[in-house]
Structures are given as C-alpha cells and as structure tokens.
Amino acid sequence: MKKLINAPEDVVREALEGMQAAHADRLRICFDPFYVVRKDATAKGKVALVSGGGSGHEPMHGGFVGYGMLDAACPGHVFTSPTPDQMYEAGKAANGGAGVLQIVKNYTGDVMNFDMAADMLRDEGIAVESVLTDDDVAVEDSLYTAGRRGVGLTVLMEKLLGAAAEKGMDLAGLKALGDRIRASGRSMGMALTPCTVPHLGKPSFELAENEMEVGIGIHGEPGRHRVPIAKADEVAAMLMEPVLSDLPFKAGESIILFVNGMGGTPLIELYIVYRKAAEIAAKHGLTVSRSLVGSYITSLEMAGTSVTALRCDDTLLGLWDAPVNTPALRWGV
Amino acid sequence: MKKLINAPEDVVREALEGMQAAHADRLRICFDPFYVVRKDATAKGKVALVSGGGSGHEPMHGGFVGYGMLDAACPGHVFTSPTPDQMYEAGKAANGGAGVLQIVKNYTGDVMNFDMAADMLRDEGIAVESVLTDDDVAVEDSLYTAGRRGVGLTVLMEKLLGAAAEKGMDLAGLKALGDRIRASGRSMGMALTPCTVPHLGKPSFELAENEMEVGIGIHGEPGRHRVPIAKADEVAAMLMEPVLSDLPFKAGESIILFVNGMGGTPLIELYIVYRKAAEIAAKHGLTVSRSLVGSYITSLEMAGTSVTALRCDDTLLGLWDAPVNTPALRWGV
Numbered sequence: 001m002k003k004l005i006n007a008p009e010d011v012v013r014e015a016l017e018g019m020q021a022a023h024a025d026r027l028r029i030c031f032d033p034f035y036v037v038r039k040d041a042t043a044k045g046k047v048a049l050v051s052g053g054g055s056g057h058e059p060m061h062g063g064f065v066g067y068g069m070l071d072a073a074c075p076g077h078v079f080t081s082p083t084p085d086q087m088y089e090a091g092k093a094a095n096g097g098a099g100v101l102q103i104v105k106n107y108t109g110d111v112m113n114f115d116m117a118a119d120m121l122r123d124e125g126i127a128v129e130s131v132l133t134d135d136d137v138a139v140e141d142s143l144y145t146a147g148r149r150g151v152g153l154t155v156l157m158e159k160l161l162g163a164a165a166e167k168g169m170d171l172a173g174l175k176a177l178g179d180r181i182r183a184s185g186r187s188m189g190m191a192l193t194p195c196t197v198p199h200l201g202k203p204s205f206e207l208a209e210n211e212m213e214v215g216i217g218i219h220g221e222p223g224r225h226r227v228p229i230a231k232a233d234e235v236a237a238m239l240m241e242p243v244l245s246d247l248p249f250k251a252g253e254s255i256i257l258f259v260n261g262m263g264g265t266p267l268i269e270l271y272i273v274y275r276k277a278a279e280i281a282a283k284h285g286l287t288v289s290r291s292l293v294g295s296y297i298t299s300l301e302m303a304g305t306s307v308t309a310l311r312c313d314d315t316l317l318g319l320w321d322a323p324v325n326t327p328a329l330r331w332g333v
Numbered sequence: 334m335k336k337l338i339n340a341p342e343d344v345v346r347e348a349l350e351g352m353q354a355a356h357a358d359r360l361r362i363c364f365d366p367f368y369v370v371r372k373d374a375t376a377k378g379k380v381a382l383v384s385g386g387g388s389g390h391e392p393m394h395g396g397f398v399g400y401g402m403l404d405a406a407c408p409g410h411v412f413t414s415p416t417p418d419q420m421y422e423a424g425k426a427a428n429g430g431a432g433v434l435q436i437v438k439n440y441t442g443d444v445m446n447f448d449m450a451a452d453m454l455r456d457e458g459i460a461v462e463s464v465l466t467d468d469d470v471a472v473e474d475s476l477y478t479a480g481r482r483g484v485g486l487t488v489l490m491e492k493l494l495g496a497a498a499e500k501g502m503d504l505a506g507l508k509a510l511g512d513r514i515r516a517s518g519r520s521m522g523m524a525l526t527p528c529t530v531p532h533l534g535k536p537s538f539e540l541a542e543n544e545m546e547v548g549i550g551i552h553g554e555p556g557r558h559r560v561p562i563a564k565a566d567e568v569a570a571m572l573m574e575p576v577l578s579d580l581p582f583k584a585g586e587s588i589i590l591f592v593n594g595m596g597g598t599p600l601i602e603l604y605i606v607y608r609k610a611a612e613i614a615a616k617h618g619l620t621v622s623r624s625l626v627g628s629y630i631t632s633l634e635m636a637g638t639s640v641t642a643l644r645c646d647d648t649l650l651g652l653w654d655a656p657v658n659t660p661a662l663r664w665g666v
Contacts (some may be wrong), residue, residue, distance in 0.1 A: 014605045015605050015608075018606070132500065266634050271351030272348050300635060330663055331666070
C-alpha cells in the first residue's frame with residue numbers, strides 16, 4: 001500500500017492535526033469526538049451549517065469550514081459515517097442561537113446518524129432542519145444507499161447555503177433553498193483506477209488496465225457499467241448526457257458546471273474533460289454561467305472524474321459569487 | 334495508459350481550451366504560439382511577470398496567471414521547455430511599458446530559451462530581467478540541469494513578486510527581491526509512484542511496490558536514493574532535515590512552509606505530512622508564519638510530496654497576504 005501515512009488507525013486524527021496546524025488562524029478542531037468548527041463562533045442570529053461524512057473525500061467537508069460556507073464538519077473514519085455523537089457536539093458547538101441546518105449526503109449511515117443527532121439537539125431546544133443531496137444519476141440504489149447517492153452537488157450546496165446563511169437567511173428559508181438546490185442539480189462520475197482504504201490495505205475493487213467504471217460512487221461502489229477505456233471526449237459525453245437528460249435541463253437555462261477530480265487525476269486532464277463538458281452543455285442550449293474545476297469531493301487517490309450541473313438563476317449566482325473563506329474554496333475575502 | 338485524454342499530441346492544446354472555457358472572465362489564451370495572459374492587459378507602469386515551463390506541472394504556471402501573480406505563462410509540451418518564440422510573444426503581449434521580469438526554473442532548456450526570448454524583447458526596446466529558482470537541495474546537477482533544479486519555491490516566488498509588481502515595484506527592485514527570495518528558500522521532494530508522459534505511454538521509471546524515491550525531480554528525474562517505503566513522519570523528516578540544514582535556517586527565524594502534492598496524492602496525506610513538517614520546523618526553533626498545503630507544482634499523476642521552506646520577514650509576509658486572483662490561488666479579492 002503506497003500511502004503517506006503512519007498507522008492506518010491514525011490517518012484521520014493525524015490529518016486533522018495537520019489541518020489544525022495549517023489553518024489555526026480560522027479553524028478549531030475538537031479531537032474527542034472529531035469535529036472541525038470555525039474559530040470565530042457562529043454569529044448570534046446566524047443559522048449554523050453543519051455537514052459531515054466519511055473521511056477520504058477531502059477537502060470535503062472539513063476544508064469547507066469557514067466564513068461563507070460551513071460552520072462545522074464531522075469527519076468519520078475513512079469511508080465510514082461519523083457518529084451521532086460527533087454531529088451532536090458539532091451542532092452544539094456551532095449553534096449561534098438561530099438553529100442548525102444539517103447538510104447530509106444520502107448514505108444510509110449518514111442519514112440515520114444525522115437524524116439521531118437532530119433529535120438530540122432538539123431535546124436541548126435547538127431548532128434543526130436537514131437538507132439531503134442525492135444528485136448521482138448513475139444508480140437508483142447502491143451498496144450504501146436507499147435512493148440515489150449524494151455526490152458533487154454537495155460542494156455547490158454548501159457554498160450556496162453558506163452564503164445565504166451569512167446574509168441572514170433563517171432556518172426555514174435555508175431549508176427551502178436547500179430543497180430547491182437539491183431539485184436543480186445532477187451529477188455522475190467515473191473511475192480509471194480504484195483506491196485503497198488504509199485499514200484494508202488493498203484496492204477496494206479491480207479494474208483491468210484497459211477498463212474503466214462509469215457511474216461509480218465516491219467509495220468505489222459499482223456504477224452503471226464497466227467498459228473499455230474511452231477518450232476524454234467520450235467520457236465527458238457518457239457523464240454529461242445522463243446528467244442533462246435526467247432533470248432534464250432545458251435549452252435556455254443557465255448552469256453552474258463543476259468538473260471534479262476523484263483525487264488521483266491531474267488538473268490537466270480535468271481541463272480536457274471540462275472543455276468537452278462545456279461544449280456539450282452549449283450544444284444543449286445551456287449557458288454555463290459559472291464553473292468549478294478541481295478535486296473537491298474525492299475518493300482518496302482514485303483516478304477519475306465527475307461532472308455536476310446545477311440549474312441556476314440570479315439568486316443562486318449571487319450566492320455563488322458571495323465571499324467565501326475556507327481552506328479549499330476562497331474568494332472575495 | 335489510464336488517462337482522461339483524447340490523443341497524446343492534443344493534450345496541451347485541449348487542456349488550454351478547457352482553461353479558456355472555464356476562466357474566460359480573467360484569462361486570454363493564445364494558441365499560436367501557446368501562451369496564457371491576463372485578460373485585463375498589464376497596467377501602464379506595472380512590470381509584467383512572465384513565467385513558463387513544460388506542461389504536466391499544473392496548476393503551475395497557467396493557473397497562476399491573474400491579478401497579483403503572473404501576467405503571462407508559456408506552457409511547453411509535457412515535460413518539455415516552451416520555445417523562445419512563445420516566451421517572446423507572451424512577453425510582448427504582457428508588457429505594459431515598464432519591462433518584463435521572467436521567472437525561470439533552473440532547467441537547461443528553460444534557461445536557454447528564456448535568455449533568447451529576453452534578447453528578442455530587448456531588440457524591440459523592452460527592458461527584461463530574469464530571476465532563477467534553483468531551490469531543490471536533493472541533487473547538485475541532474476538529468477536536465479546544470480546546478481540545482483527549480484521546484485516548489487517557484488510557486489511562492491510568483492506569488493510574492495506578483496504582489497510586489499502589483500504594488501508598483503520597478504524592474505530593478507523586482508529583480509533584487511527575486512534574488513533575495515531565491516537565496517532564502519529551499520525544497521526537496523519524493524515519490525511513491527512514477528508518472529506517465531502521454532506521448533510515451535509508459536511510466537518514466539519503475540518503483541517496486543515497497544520502494545520510494547527520495548529527492549526526486551518534478552519530471553521523475555532520479556533523486557538521492559531509492560529506499561523502502563517509510564512512514565509519513567519519517568518521510569517528512571527525510572525532506573525537512575536536508576531543506577533546513579542547507580540554507581541553513583536558524584532558530585528564531587520565521588518561515589512560509591509549503592507542503593506540495595505531486596499530483597496523485599490525496600489531500601488527507603498532505604495534511605499528515607504537513608503535521609510532522611511543522612513539528613520539525615518548530616523543533617528547529619522556526620516560527621511557521623504562513624502555510625500552503627495542496628498540489629500546486631505537480632508531475633502529472635505522480636504520488637508523492639515535496640516541502641518548501643522560505644525564510645521570511647514582514648515585507649515578504651505582507652506580500653504573501655496581498656490579494657491574488659488566479660484560477661489556482663485566490664484570496665483577498
């Protein structure tokens with residue numbers, strides 16, 4: 001297993017210690033239980049945004065904690081849901097008196113544990129709402145999911161809701177906006193190579209030298225089909241066409257187009273995929289109003305890419321452009 | 334060869350087309366010859382900063398073009414120096430009347446071609462100075478270099494000189510500042526896996542399942558030694574100790590600490606390396622005043638890391654904190 005780690009059981013804690021050391025100016029990290037929270041406490045009257053999920057998808061979610069995005073994030077062990085305890089403590093630490101909005105990717109463990117944490121927080125008189133992402137069009141149910149998996153849209157959701165919360169939107173407004181974003185975005189991904197979970201020590205699946213997996217999940221869960229490696233333009237089409245036809249996106253609409261790297265794919269390849277994805281969007285009569293290209297929701301060192309399209313209006317574009325200051329996404333401040 | 338590309342000969346052009354599509358708001362890309370230039374022309378009276386080098390190290394350098402950093406960048410073919418023609422055209426396009434500062438990594442082809450381009454620009458009455466980076470302590474000469482290789486310090490150099498140029502520093506001042514930065518920074522890298530240049534189609538070298546290469550260059554050039562895989566903490570020490578003892582950095586000094594990913598290494602591992610690198614710096618009595626963790630100067634999909642330490646004072650810290658707005662580094666704006 002070729003990894004820059006010490007012991008597999010220390011990976012999450014030591015990575016958090018590294019984050020703490022690198023970003024002590026803006027993040028505070030709790031180690032018992034694990035959560036990442038903004039150093040400047042949530043402003044009074046501002047809804048606290050809390051997300052979380054298994055580790056191994058970095059920078060998501062800890063790298064999105066900061067002004068204009070999340071107030072707290074709970075990292076589970078690699079590819080393992082965080083516990084209700086973590087989510088409860090993170091919610092309590094982040095709460096600024098205006099309630100907590102949980103942003104939850106649709107995986108059975110995440111959903112169940114965030115539900116339990118919500119109940120625990122409500123027992124203490126804290127108002128809690130949850131927004132789900134289930135944007136992956138590849139499969140209807142999967143290894144870890146009833147219904148569709150939550151993937152790339154989560155990054156956009158966290159940015160947009162973070163901006164709205166910063167502008168003072170209340171809990172009910174954020175819940176409604178989150179549901180609208182959920183209904184307006186779709187994603188699909190693929191992999192050229194598997195990845196290795198540190199405590200397992202071997203690749204979670206096998207792909208032959210000439211194979212790729214189309215529709216893969218962010219934990220290496222099987223996708224739609226395993227096919228011979230294709231050119232980047234064909235790959236972009238295999239991902240974009242199902243994404244665009246699912247919602248469906250309609251000619252004349254404006255979108256945010258996000259081409260994501262799975263962790264082991266160089267940026268030069270992501271731009272080649274983006275080139276074709278943008279061309280396909282244009283052919284469908286869509287205007288790409290904003291773009292994001294980079295590795296933001298990953299699967300350890302997996303080589304591959306995913307595309308996310310989000311239908312947007314001036315409200316969402318304004319929220320996208322609003323200042324953000326996190327380790328992984330930063331502009332305007 | 335598992336890559337998201339179309340044809341190997343189209344990789345650089347198509348990636349540039351993707352960059353153009355994704356960043357049309359701030360970049361303009363010339364395709365004959367290849368160069369990336371700020372969309373807003375260099376302000377009158379501002380020195381134009383131009384860099385470049387082989388492709389395959391993305392986001393360097395094209396991803397660093399924008400306000401507060403580079404005015405133009407010349408991408409060569411993968412791991413191949415750009416031509417004097419590219420550098421000349423980029424310099425002419427970026428020149429705002431106050432001259433051109435070339436930032437050149439110490440590789441024989443880059444140095445020779447930037448020299449020729451400088452002569453061509455001077456023939457047209459444009460003042461040109463050059464600053465070299467040769468911060469890699471691993472080897473004295475290498476496959477492509479007389480003297481030390483220029484690596485991670487280049488990223489910091491481009492940020493710092495870019496900020497100084499934006500503040501109105503003249504060509505002579507920038508040259509002197511660049512030489513000071515060159516003398517104040519050191520780097521070293523390692524790889525767990527090789528990478529594959531698209532037009533070669535196979536890995537540029539071999540590493541056994543239990544081996545790593547310490548002191549490797551950003552083109553997979555041999556380093557100091559090939560050794561059994563070690564823990565992340567040991568790797569951090571193998572890189573930091575030679576870096577710190579070379580300058581040498583002295584107790585009481587302040588540094589910018591940059592832990593870079595080689596392209597195929599997940600962020601979670603880089604934070605584990607950063608954790609130990611920062612601890613080693615502290616043990617040497619150094620204050621880490623600023624940090625950068627991420628994949629900014631890469632070798633395609635190579636798995637590995639490099640560390641860069643730059644001695645800094647309040648002037649350099651002020652330049653580091655100054656606003657920057659490029660595809661790959663952005664804050665304050």
